[in-house]
Amino acid sequence: MDDAETGLAGHADAGRDAGDDAALIAQSLRSPERFAALFDRHAPAIHRYLARRLGPDAADDLVAETFLVAFQRREAYDPANADPRPWLYGIATNLIRRYRRDETRLFRAIARTPAEPAAEPMADQVTERAAAGAARGQLASALARLPGSQRDVLLLVASGLSHEETAVALGVPLGTVASRLARARRKVRAELGGVNPIETQGG
């Protein structure tokens, strides 16, 4: 039984560019099995994004949901959008919205979790890591306090989407992304004390 027979073909497609993804989505309208390749290319990143926001167990479920929704809606995909990442991140973000409280709980839990000890007890590393750990806790706490719409923008941008792509993902104007991002960053900065805790404590 080869990959094609088991429906597992598609790994060989990894590495193609985004334009190929748009073509692949179009092809999947006629040959649905082609859609599996889209999963292989983008599921790891989508899972990582979901896991950061909701934890790995929830991400296991939601990454499948994301691609099932995408598969159902592929007819509506605009082939002019060569890169499907904003589309996929947008679906994932929509799904996350149903779990806002879980996300907030996760970030609060992270905020309470102490930093991992340094692997090598070099003084500088210990200091830096402790400071980073403290900042991480403050950061998680700050993320928990953000309004969901601002958190969406902040974490999509932090996950590697451009402002334009984030606007596409969320279905909002670019200006809205910019204003939400600015507000979110301002709030996070304030939560962190208005200073860089790593530089302050580490150096």
Place this chain on the structure above:
Amino acid sequence: MNEMDLIKDFCAEQAPPGPERLAAARARVVAAIEGTVPSGSALSGPRRARRLPRRARGFLVVAASGAITAVAGLVIAGTVTGSGPAPAGPPRPAGGLANPIGWNGNLYPLGPPGLLGAEKTTVAGAQAKAGYPVPLPSTAAASRANLTQVWVAPHNNRQAALVFDKGKVDILMHRATYQSDLRYFRAYVAQKNKNGAPGAAIGQVNGRPALVIPPKPAVVIFNRNGVSVSIYSNTYGTDTLLAIASSMR
């Protein structure tokens, strides 16, 4: 390093998932994809040989549609009875009707509750609408005494679903669409092993082959008189599910 760099680091510290972590999600997506392949479509002709055999496709179609129906039914259950959570609640520990089989309505975006035509009924009603006998188990974990709900989707592969002990055990049934259970069970096990997610095995239910998948959810699938029966549980292990399967009359 500013706050944006910190947030990027925060996101980057989340390790990417390995293939084994994504295997189950991929299997669900592939099953859904396989369930949509129209016969006589572009898949005919030379490419057809590269696709799953028809009966194997049937297996996947049924697996996907069974999952969809179960989830739709359970979402409806929560909505109709008020005993469950909002249809799109977060993942929760197993045991309650909110998350009886680990999916927790995560196929809900495929359509609103009821779209797949699942309707709440009785055992007799399910038998009448499904058109085949709906057997009941008789074990401590699942029996008529703790039968919580019965669902049937007469226009969706004539599926029936039994929910026991508020979702600790779910049994889905539909007319078997494949001839050789063993062949496809073996194919499933081989596929899992190839994916680096071993654990599925071939077992027996009353002398007939059964596909046994370890938690979570634990699953036992077997054919009973031409009806494919799938038993799911997030609470019990495969031994309990095999006992449930063997007791079905």
